[in-house]
Amino acid sequence: MPDTAFRNDPALKARAIADIADTPHPGWTNVATDEDRLACAETFGLSANLISLLSVASNFPYWDGSKDFMLECLGAISVGTDSLDLARQWAVSRWYDGDHAVGPVLAGTPAHAVAKAVFIAAGDSGERTVASKTWRQFRTQLAAIEGLSPPEAANADIAAALAWDETVAIGVYADVWKAWQEAIRIGKDFAAGWSQESQDQILQEIRDASIEAHARVSPRFGGEIVSEEAHAAQNTEINRILEASPLNQTRLALLEYWQSGTPAMMATRETSLATVRAACSGTFADIRKTMVENPTAL
Amino acid sequence: MTSIEQISEEAFSDRVLRSSMPTLVDFGSKSCGVCLANAPAVQNVADEYEGELSVVKVDVEASPGLANTYAVRSLPTLLMFKGGEVVDRMMGHLTRSSLARFVEKHLESGE
Numbered sequence: 001m002p003d004t005a006f007r008n009d010p011a012l013k014a015r016a017i018a019d020i021a022d023t024p025h026p027g028w029t030n031v032a033t034d035e036d037r038l039a040c041a042e043t044f045g046l047s048a049n050l051i052s053l054l055s056v057a058s059n060f061p062y063w064d065g066s067k068d069f070m071l072e073c074l075g076a077i078s079v080g081t082d083s084l085d086l087a088r089q090w091a092v093s094r095w096y097d098g099d100h101a102v103g104p105v106l107a108g109t110p111a112h113a114v115a116k117a118v119f120i121a122a123g124d125s126g127e128r129t130v131a132s133k134t135w136r137q138f139r140t141q142l143a144a145i146e147g148l149s150p151p152e153a154a155n156a157d158i159a160a161a162l163a164w165d166e167t168v169a170i171g172v173y174a175d176v177w178k179a180w181q182e183a184i185r186i187g188k189d190f191a192a193g194w195s196q197e198s199q200d201q202i203l204q205e206i207r208d209a210s211i212e213a214h215a216r217v218s219p220r221f222g223g224e225i226v227s228e229e230a231h232a233a234q235n236t237e238i239n240r241i242l243e244a245s246p247l248n249q250t251r252l253a254l255l256e257y258w259q260s261g262t263p264a265m266m267a268t269r270e271t272s273l274a275t276v277r278a279a280c281s282g283t284f285a286d287i288r289k290t291m292v293e294n295p296t297a298l
Numbered sequence: 299m300t301s302i303e304q305i306s307e308e309a310f311s312d313r314v315l316r317s318s319m320p321t322l323v324d325f326g327s328k329s330c331g332v333c334l335a336n337a338p339a340v341q342n343v344a345d346e347y348e349g350e351l352s353v354v355k356v357d358v359e360a361s362p363g364l365a366n367t368y369a370v371r372s373l374p375t376l377l378m379f380k381g382g383e384v385v386d387r388m389m390g391h392l393t394r395s396s397l398a399r400f401v402e403k404h405l406e407s408g409e
Contacts, residue, residue, distance in 0.1 A: 031334060033334065034337075034341065136346070160399070169394060175339075175393045175394060175395060179395065
């Protein structure tokens with residue numbers, strides 16, 4: 001049954017927008033419980049799953065731009081449209097849409113067929129019920145796949161996040177958002193030569209080097225530091241040893257990557273949010289039809 | 299919806315250690331924001347695996363002895379018990395998908 005946006009009532013849409021702008025219902029927030037979401041959904045005539053996607057994607061109200069984002073999205077939703085389908089269509093479009101599509105990353109991997117089946121089933125779920133057992137089988141199959149690179153595994157995780165019954169799992173599409181953002185991050189790190197493993201290893205090496213430098217220096221300061229001057233001198237000596245270490249070049253390179261990565265991730269976030277805005281305005285095509293009829297493009 | 303019981307130290311042996319089913323114990327507290335954020339995922343997993351998995355909660359403020367016994371140093375921590383023993387643990391923020399993968403490793407059936 002369609003989850004008719006604002007129960008076909010323009011006045012209810014106006015109330016929802018006013019609520020966000022004034023004193024938002026707890027169900028709109030990123031930290032809302034399922035009960036809060038359901039109450040908000042009932043109050044304003046929207047799918048709890050769509051509300052969850054909007055609030056999690058924008059981290060409402062904790063990101064400065066989140067209120068504007070929520071207002072834009074609510075404003076874009078047509079009164080009477082199927083609001084659950086908006087969230088569903090957004091999630092399913094992750095398979096092929098934009099620079100961070102799941103399908104191309106998984107192409108040629110053992111995860112491709114299962115992941116694609118998940119996305120097609122999710123696209124179908126608005127028209128026919130997909131059994132809970134089927135979703136579970138998909139997740140089990142995805143979890144059993146070995147030999148994927150970190151970006152491939154992260155994209156397979158997006159499919160696993162999608163493999164839930166939307167009528168039971170409030171927030172399934174918000175989880176898809178989280179998994180998708182994580183996959184984008186992992187993909188960027190991997191492409192830049194900084195896998196999570198390599199970053200963890202470097203951080204551990206820095207910790208080990210720091211402990212070693214401290215052990216070398218502290219006996220010369222009498223073991224126990226009693227004055228601020230001695231403490232500062234000891235730290236200066238430790239820093240001098242660390243900066244002279246070959247590891248320091250790697251540390252600086254990692255720091256530079258993190259600093260340059262922040263603006264890039266913010267830009268990516270804006271692009272990602274644009275996909276949700278587009279979903280709210282219902283601009284996605286019939287995705288299930290696209291995937292079934294044009295599989296070679298995916 | 300499956301009811302997730304919050305259990306006391308006194309009930310822990312019966313409900314967890316002597317349980318015939320694998321049991322997921324969610325250690326948290328009312329003041330832990332991540333615990334609250336995880337709650338929908340824990341509830342979904344309890345519903346999804348009802349009959350195969352038992353899920354209970356422990357409030358560490360009410361049951362500090364259990365937190366100490368099982369070396370719970372940060373919240374939230376989820377412990378998987380089988381046959382009275384801790385067989386796995388998971389900490390921090392989770393999604394229903396990551397929790398399901400954690401749980402399914404320890405269930406008898408993959409179906």
